[in-house]
Amino acid sequence: MRILFLGTASGAGKTTLAAMYCRHLARTGVDAVPFKASNLSTRSHRTADGGEIGIGQLIQARAAGAEPAADMNPVLLRPRGGGVVETVVRGVPADGPVGREALGDIVAAAYDRLAAAHEAVVCEGSGSPAELNLIDRDLANVGLLRMRPMPAVLVGDIERGGVFAAVYGTWLLMPADVRPLLKGFVINRFRGDPSILGDGIERIEELTGMPCLGVMPFTEVALPEEDSCRDAPDGTATDTAWTEELDRLLDAAAANGFDPGRIDAIARG
Amino acid sequence: MRGGNIEGKVREEIDRGWLGPDRGCAYYPCHFEGQDCTFCYCPFYPCNDPELGEVLRSRRGGEIWNCTYCLFIHRTEVCRYVMSEIERMGIADPDDPRLAAILPRAKERFFRKGKALMVLGATSDAGKSVTVAAICRILHDRGFLVAPFKSQNMSLDSRVAPDGAEIAMIQVLQAQAAGLRNPDRHMNPILLKPRGDTVSQVIVEGEPFGEYDVRRYYEEFVPVHGEGIVRRNLEFLKERYDFVIMEGAGSPAEINIYDSDIANMKAARIADADCLLVVNTEWGGSFAYAVGTVGLIPAEDRRRIKGIVLNNVRGGTDGLREGAAELERLTGIPVIGIIPHADVRLPSEDSGSFRDAGGCAEDGEGRTVVAVVRFPRISHFSDCDPLAADGAAIRYVDRPEDLDGCDAVVIPGSQDPFGDLEWMRSTGIADRLAGLRGSVPVLGICGGYQMMGRSLVDRREQPDGGPKTAAGLGFFDCTTVWDDRERVVRQVRGDLPGVGPVSGYEVHAGRTETEEPPLFRLEFFSGSEPEGSKREEEMLFGTYLHGCLDKPAFRGYLMSFIADGRPPAGPVSGRDHAERVEEGIAALAAVFEAGFDLDRLLGILGAGE
Ligand code: SF4
Numbered sequence: 001m002r003i004l005f006l007g008t009a010s011g012a013g014k015t016t017l018a019a020m021y022c023r024h025l026a027r028t029g030v031d032a033v034p035f036k037a038s039n040l041s042t043r044s045h046r047t048a049d050g051g052e053i054g055i056g057q058l059i060q061a062r063a064a065g066a067e068p069a070a071d072m073n074p075v076l077l078r079p080r081g082g083g084v085v086e087t088v089v090r091g092v093p094a095d096g097p098v099g100r101e102a103l104g105d106i107v108a109a110a111y112d113r114l115a116a117a118h119e120a121v122v123c124e125g126s127g128s129p130a131e132l133n134l135i136d137r138d139l140a141n142v143g144l145l146r147m148r149p150m151p152a153v154l155v156g157d158i159e160r161g162g163v164f165a166a167v168y169g170t171w172l173l174m175p176a177d178v179r180p181l182l183k184g185f186v187i188n189r190f191r192g193d194p195s196i197l198g199d200g201i202e203r204i205e206e207l208t209g210m211p212c213l214g215v216m217p218f219t220e221v222a223l224p225e226e227d228s229c230r231d232a233p234d235g236t237a238t239d240t241a242w243t244e245e246l247d248r249l250l251d252a253a254a255a256n257g258f259d260p261g262r263i264d265a266i267a268r269g
Numbered sequence: 270m271r272g273g274n275i276e277g278k279v280r281e282e283i284d285r286g287w288l289g290p291d292r293g294c295a296y297y298p299c300h301f302e303g304q305d306c307t308f309c310y311c312p313f314y315p316c317n318d319p320e321l322g323e324v325l326r327s328r329r330g331g332e333i334w335n336c337t338y339c340l341f342i343h344r345t346e347v348c349r350y351v352m353s354e355i356e357r358m359g360i361a362d363p364d365d366p367r368l369a370a371i372l373p374r375a376k377e378r379f380f381r382k383g384k385a386l387m388v389l390g391a392t393s394d395a396g397k398s399v400t401v402a403a404i405c406r407i408l409h410d411r412g413f414l415v416a417p418f419k420s421q422n423m424s425l426d427s428r429v430a431p432d433g434a435e436i437a438m439i440q441v442l443q444a445q446a447a448g449l450r451n452p453d454r455h456m457n458p459i460l461l462k463p464r465g466d467t468v469s470q471v472i473v474e475g476e477p478f479g480e481y482d483v484r485r486y487y488e489e490f491v492p493v494h495g496e497g498i499v500r501r502n503l504e505f506l507k508e509r510y511d512f513v514i515m516e517g518a519g520s521p522a523e524i525n526i527y528d529s530d531i532a533n534m535k536a537a538r539i540a541d542a543d544c545l546l547v548v549n550t551e552w553g554g555s556f557a558y559a560v561g562t563v564g565l566i567p568a569e570d571r572r573r574i575k576g577i578v579l580n581n582v583r584g585g586t587d588g589l590r591e592g593a594a595e596l597e598r599l600t601g602i603p604v605i606g607i608i609p610h611a612d613v614r615l616p617s618e619d620s621g622s623f624r625d626a627g628g629c630a631e632d633g634e635g636r637t638v639v640a641v642v643r644f645p646r647i648s649h650f651s652d653c654d655p656l657a658a659d660g661a662a663i664r665y666v667d668r669p670e671d672l673d674g675c676d677a678v679v680i681p682g683s684q685d686p687f688g689d690l691e692w693m694r695s696t697g698i699a700d701r702l703a704g705l706r707g708s709v710p711v712l713g714i715c716g717g718y719q720m721m722g723r724s725l726v727d728r729r730e731q732p733d734g735g736p737k738t739a740a741g742l743g744f745f746d747c748t749t750v751w752d753d754r755e756r757v758v759r760q761v762r763g764d765l766p767g768v769g770p771v772s773g774y775e776v777h778a779g780r781t782e783t784e785e786p787p788l789f790r791l792e793f794f795s796g797s798e799p800e801g802s803k804r805e806e807e808m809l810f811g812t813y814l815h816g817c818l819d820k821p822a823f824r825g826y827l828m829s830f831i832a833d834g835r836p837p838a839g840p841v842s843g844r845d846h847a848e849r850v851e852e853g854i855a856a857l858a859a860v861f862e863a864g865f866d867l868d869r870l871l872g873i874l875g876a877g878e
Binding site: 132 | 596
């Protein structure tokens with residue numbers, strides 16, 4: 001099983017959704033690991049095998065019941081201030097800039113090792129996959145899909161408004177070779193009665209051919225965030241607090257009619 | 270009928286000739302910056318022309334001709350023409366019957382209905398309101414009369430306009446950007462003040478209209494009333510201004526409510542407005558949002574979108590040019606602005622302002638920390654902006670432990686004082702406040718003031734018959750009662766005795782009877798009145814005045830308590846917050862002016878040179 005969660009913007013909720021899905025797989029007895037090809041992060045975590053991964057992958061690994069490992073986040077971009085970004089490859093800061101192709105090889109190799117050793121790889125994209133000025137240089141979204149084609153799910157955040165436009169527009173901007181890999185979308189952070197969305201969802205399903213896989217209820221998520229400076233529990237927070245929170249999110253989503261089994265079917269496809 | 274007194278004044282005006290803007294007058298500008306003051310008293314009064322003034326019915330049934338909203342007679346070209354006609358015809362007497370005939374001729378020459386432009390956003394927080402403010406200023410700087418407009422605004426922050434109407438704060442700010450002295454009810458004819466997750470109080474043309482949940486709002490209010498309200502107010506503004514710069518709400522591409530959405534494309538259709546689409550580039554995905562928004566709007570409305578604005582660009586705009594060109598190709602709509610992130614502090618109605626203030630930009634070394642209780646139904650949260658502008662860190666608090674280490678507490682306004690009081694108790698904030706009492710200054714504003722009293726009593730009809738009562742925090746010996754009296758909605762001014770002037774506005778239904786010494790003294794035509802409560806020895810202050818921190822006196826007074834635990838020794842001077850806002854608007858407009866392709870923008874508006 002493998003799947004890639006893409007977001008229509010940063011902060012759309014793909015990290016949490018991927019973590020929920022990791023937790024769902026662990027609950028159903030699937031040996032799963034998280035993966036994010038490259039991560040811009042100020043809050044990283046050392047792994048036992050000498051790697052350095054973002055806080056998101058740490059949470060997801062714990063959710064999956066897997067030992068955090070370097071391969072889960074093979075490329076880490078660490079802002080050094082003054083616009084300088086340091087590239088960290090599997091825990092080791094690179095001397096200078098690393099070529100795009102070399103990075104691609106590193107990412108593909110890490111992914112392959114995870115896929116060979118585990119039953120499921122739950123991947124997370126980075127930012128939006130539809131940055132017109134970046135698509136060809138992008139590693140974590142379209143780049144990964146081109147190197148290792150796999151089904152993808154698009155996560156849109158309704159709290160900001162414009163979620164239908166975001167999902168439709170992202171789908172429209174996907175290059176033709178990648179677009180068929182988009183298998184569904186999720187609407188995140190909805191407040192109120194989801195039936196009011198009905199017509200809009202149907203319209204997007206019609207236009208894109210992607211089914212809506214769920215409407216996630218709005219809830220304050222008590223998990224640390226990649227670039228937040230508030231409430232910063234470090235990697236020492238207990239596993240149980242995070243998994244309990246993910247269980248709560250899964251239950252709340254289920255109460256809203258979300259069935260992770262639909263994502264299982266896509267991830268197997 | 271014109272009184273003899275006014276007749277005399279008009280005669281003086283005619284004798285004096287063309288005057289232009291009278292910047293020496295203490296009341297300048299009573300309408301708009303740059304206005305022509307030749308006719309302070311209108312020679313055509315009462316003209317009975319509904320495109321200029323309106324009939325006002327008094328409570329006793331009398332009718333008077335109201336010129337509050339007439340700007341025509343303050344346009345320079347009109348004044349010059351009228352004066353030259355008066356001279357040409359040799360009119361010296363205001364009663365000369367030939368005088369009245371000049372007005373229709375002036376109208377024929379100079380009266381044009383304005384053009385509307387609508388600023389749409391791909392999301393909320395896209396930067397629509399600042400874009401509207403910037404365009405208002407850009408046009409105002411070029412000598413046009415411009416009005417902001419937002420048909421329907423859901424906001425927790427409102428202001429009282431000079432005409433006594435309650436409208437959204439942001440339209441008041443935009444009106445200021447347009448150089449207008451008197452924002453009014455037409456600029457935000459529908460204001461939704463959320464009362465719960467799905468229920469809002471609906472304010473129409475500045476007055477309470479009713480309470481609606483989302484479904485009833487769209488099924489009952491919008492079809493029956495909404496469209497008519499939008500139409501008549503847009504029409505009104507178009508008759509008086511060269512441009513009406515409209516702000517959309519949320520995204521225009523919410524296809525599930527498209528046909529009942531009166532805040533976006535429907536309003537654009539009613540106004541026959543061209544549109545700009547603003548996209549916030551900060552979170553990424555902006556191209557997708559733009560392409561998707563354009564793609565989901567039906568073709569007959571889509572043709573109104575004449576330009577795309579990429580807003581809030583960080584780290585240089587060059588990186589976006591390539592993408593922008595591709596976006597133009599895909600949508601067929603030119604990108605007419607790439608606007609860098611503007612580091613300007615202006616009051617904001619977006620929830621984002623909480624994030625900015627409460628999250629990372631916290632408590633710098635040695636900064637004064639002002640804790641603001643973040644009610645679930647908080648209102649008028651920009652009341653504390655002036656403190657932040659002075660350098661204080663504003664910390665929005667929804668847990669008792671966040672009160673630790675603060676230098677002062679503000680209990681702000683609330684849409685639901687009973688509910689929010691209960692919330693303060695259940696979160697433990699009320700207990701923590703009681704513990705802080707006397708050690709740091711505590712200021713309650715409006716709802717917060719009511720909660721500081723001994724009790725709150727709502728005598729209006731309750732579901733169970735009896736009055737609703739709640740014990741307050743007990744910081745003041747005062748009681749607040751809600752009954753059938755009209756709500757208080759007014760702008761006020763007065764002073765903090767011995768310290769300096771204050772101004773502000775009140776919007777509340779409850780009335781507070783207090784045994785405490787008053788905080789302020791307010792001045793009215795009828796005389797002065799005490800306002801608010803204070804216990805200086807315990808550093809407790811309560812007032813109904815929103816905006817009370819805008820003028821320096823009360824700010825300095827509060828700061829003196831924070832620093833020394835006592836009031837200042839004498840009068841306090843300092844900056845008026847309004848000046849800072851004015852500077853912010855100018856800075857914002859400069860950033861937009863540089864980021865816009867101005868020729869294209871003015872071309873769309875038909876305002877090109
Ligand atoms: S509405 Fe205007 S033109 Fe008419 S009487 Fe009043 S000020 Fe004069």
